[in-house]
Amino acid sequence: MNYPVIKGTAYALIHTPTLLVHMGTTQTVERQAHPDSEYLKLVPERLRSFEDTVNYAPNQVYIGNNHPSSLKDVPMPWWQNSLENAERDGKYGEIMPEDEFLGLVKIVDSFDLVLLEESFLEEIKPKLAEHPLFDENDLKRLGKGTALSEVENQIKNNKAEALYIGEKVVGCVKRAHETDQSLTAHIMTENLVAKASGTLAFKHLIVKNDLDVKDVEYIIECSEEACGDMNQRGGGNFAKAIGEMVGAVNATGADMRSFCAGPAHTMVAAAALVQAGVYKNVVVVAGGATAKLGMNGRDHVKKDMPLLEDNLGAFAVMIGQNDGVNPIIRTDIVGRHVIGSGSAPQAVMQALVLDPLQRADLTIPEIEMYAAELQNPDVTVPAGAGDVPQANYKMIAALAVMKQMLESSDVATFGDKHGMPGFAPTQGHIPSGVPFLGHARDMMLAGDLKNAMIIGKGSLFLARLTNLFDGVSFVIEANTGLKEEEVGLDKEQVRDMIAEAMREFANSLSK
Amino acid sequence: MDLENQARIKTLAEELGAENLLVILGGAEAEAAGLAAETVSAGDPTFAGPLAGVSLGLSVYHIVEDEIKSLCDAAVYEEQIGMMEMVLDVDAIKEEVSSIREQYSKF
Numbered sequence: 001m002n003y004p005v006i007k008g009t010a011y012a013l014i015h016t017p018t019l020l021v022h023m024g025t026t027q028t029v030e031r032q033a034h035p036d037s038e039y040l041k042l043v044p045e046r047l048r049s050f051e052d053t054v055n056y057a058p059n060q061v062y063i064g065n066n067h068p069s070s071l072k073d074v075p076m077p078w079w080q081n082s083l084e085n086a087e088r089d090g091k092y093g094e095i096m097p098e099d100e101f102l103g104l105v106k107i108v109d110s111f112d113l114v115l116l117e118e119s120f121l122e123e124i125k126p127k128l129a130e131h132p133l134f135d136e137n138d139l140k141r142l143g144k145g146t147a148l149s150e151v152e153n154q155i156k157n158n159k160a161e162a163l164y165i166g167e168k169v170v171g172c173v174k175r176a177h178e179t180d181q182s183l184t185a186h187i188m189t190e191n192l193v194a195k196a197s198g199t200l201a202f203k204h205l206i207v208k209n210d211l212d213v214k215d216v217e218y219i220i221e222c223s224e225e226a227c228g229d230m231n232q233r234g235g236g237n238f239a240k241a242i243g244e245m246v247g248a249v250n251a252t253g254a255d256m257r258s259f260c261a262g263p264a265h266t267m268v269a270a271a272a273l274v275q276a277g278v279y280k281n282v283v284v285v286a287g288g289a290t291a292k293l294g295m296n297g298r299d300h301v302k303k304d305m306p307l308l309e310d311n312l313g314a315f316a317v318m319i320g321q322n323d324g325v326n327p328i329i330r331t332d333i334v335g336r337h338v339i340g341s342g343s344a345p346q347a348v349m350q351a352l353v354l355d356p357l358q359r360a361d362l363t364i365p366e367i368e369m370y371a372a373e374l375q376n377p378d379v380t381v382p383a384g385a386g387d388v389p390q391a392n393y394k395m396i397a398a399l400a401v402m403k404q405m406l407e408s409s410d411v412a413t414f415g416d417k418h419g420m421p422g423f424a425p426t427q428g429h430i431p432s433g434v435p436f437l438g439h440a441r442d443m444m445l446a447g448d449l450k451n452a453m454i455i456g457k458g459s460l461f462l463a464r465l466t467n468l469f470d471g472v473s474f475v476i477e478a479n480t481g482l483k484e485e486e487v488g489l490d491k492e493q494v495r496d497m498i499a500e501a502m503r504e505f506a507n508s509l510s511k
Numbered sequence: 512m513d514l515e516n517q518a519r520i521k522t523l524a525e526e527l528g529a530e531n532l533l534v535i536l537g538g539a540e541a542e543a544a545g546l547a548a549e550t551v552s553a554g555d556p557t558f559a560g561p562l563a564g565v566s567l568g569l570s571v572y573h574i575v576e577d578e579i580k581s582l583c584d585a586a587v588y589e590e591q592i593g594m595m596e597m598v599l600d601v602d603a604i605k606e607e608v609s610s611i612r613e614q615y616s617k618f
Binding site for chain 1: 515539540542543546557590591592593594595597598
């Protein structure tokens with residue numbers, strides 16, 4: 001089979017401590033219920049600086065400057081053992097500071113909803129002018145600043161969502177309709193942030209991988225936000241909105257959702273579209289979620305930690321036709337948690353890991369690396385949710401033991417050999433396997449990795465429509481080069497084949 | 512514990528009577544399982560949900576505890592829970608949940 005390939009990946013983080021305070025649901029819910037709570041008073045003291053977040057070891061892995069295995073050498077808690085002089089620029093993307101990002105939110109605003117205060121705009125203009133991803137057209141979209149009095153008027157009298165840096169108001173996002181509950185200022189801020197962060201990842205995808213954006217024919221966006229109005233709350237379409245911002249003029253697109261499993265579903269769909277020849281190049285992209293900023297903040301404050309969930313996460317992947325070089329997506333080794341699978345962890349793992357491998361005559365240990373739910377344990381362990389990637393490795397190993405593919409004594413070490421420490425921000429859809437694609441691609445191009453399984457899992461009960469669990473997995477493999485039949489037949493071969501067929505036909509007539 | 516689940520348990524206890532209800536937990540971590548056990552017996556320790564300050568005193572067990580395991584069909588248990596028994600820190604979960612039960616369960 002002529003499998004599709006991963007032509008490039010990009011990963012971006014955006015350090016947004018102020019959005020954490022004003023947009024993260026843990027904080028907004030607390031502010032509504034207990035505006036004077038002790039927790040809310042402590043939050044500002046526990047926010048990290050931009051330098052701290054750049055030097056934070058898992059973040060450097062996410063943007064590609066360090067390999068996931070490097071985290072094994074950093075003692076935990078990682079927030080107490082920062083790297084030194086780490087770079088904001090990454091091999092796969094970058095870590096962007098909040099002030100520049102608010103500028104980007106303004107750049108991607110197509111409906112004049114974002115107002116930035118005059119002096120703030122003048123402050124960030126030169127920073128964005130220096131940024132290698134933004135050109136004159138982008139800077140023009142920043143427009144002119146707005147007087148502070150008008151920004152304050154919009155916040156006070158017109159229900160605009162305030163934008164801050166620290167304690168200072170630097171702008172606002174206006175509501176997009178007077179009465180439509182799907183177009184409130186808060187929801188528009190969430191959606192503009194998802195659009196802006198997705199745009200950042202997409203721009204890095206093109207630049208860092210030296211791709212031509214005009215080659216993109218389709219875009220699928222797979223974040224967890226919903227954009228639309230009161231008549232179609234999730235009508236869409238982030239994909240096309242982001243594509244417009246990066247100049248993907250030959251592409252159309254649509255959004256795909258399945259909570260944290262969204263990206264895995266989307267990768268499989270994109271691979272299938274390319275393999276079927278419907279589109280030559282498909283980009284999978286997702287922006288970040290403001291709602292999840294500081295999600296476990298209460299536990300972190302209780303345990304005297306900084307609020308580590310201070311970064312939006314974004315990624316983008318380009319899938320294209322087989323070039324004989326880039327890693328292939330084995331569209332014939334796809335795991336799916338079906339409606340009849342059952343939701344016990346054992347049933348989930350059977351459906352996602354064992355079933356697809358057995359269909360391909362493979363055993364669990366034959367897959368060299370597994371990437372499932374790569375949540376950063378520095379964040380989840382203090383919040384009582386455990387080390388999620390390690391739990392997954394233990395479950396995969398235990399399943400292998402039950403099927404006599406592994407000795408029970410190997411369960412404890414399976415994660416060291418076939419897994420990696422979690423390094424992704426807890427942004428819902430972001431951790432689910434896909435953050436490893438960039439590293440896996442590099443390892444495969446260097447001949448250091450033969451295959452890997454990417455696993456996405458989602459909790460559908462959160463939407464209160466079904467109690468079903470969800471998950472999708474797929475296998476990627478190092479490319480062994482184009483086979484002759486994939487290259488195509490030359491004229492000489494075709495002539496020989498026709499001649500042979502004619503001879504056989506003539507013989508059959510003479511019998 | 513999820514706020515919606517707290518509301519569902521509270522309603523069930525009101526409808527059926529707390530003495531007629533038993534909660535079986537499946538949480539993967541001793542700490543999280545302990546918090547859930549505390550929520551349905553002593554009340555929500557985070558004071559965030561409908562069970563804040565409401566001590567239902569429900570009887571609460573984890574699925575890996577022997578009292579529950581012995582009631583299950585062995586083949587079904589193996590199929591549904593066998594793999595997780597290998598993965599979880601079963602002793603820590605048993606200790607945590609039974610300690611909460613002994614302190615706060617009234618039934």
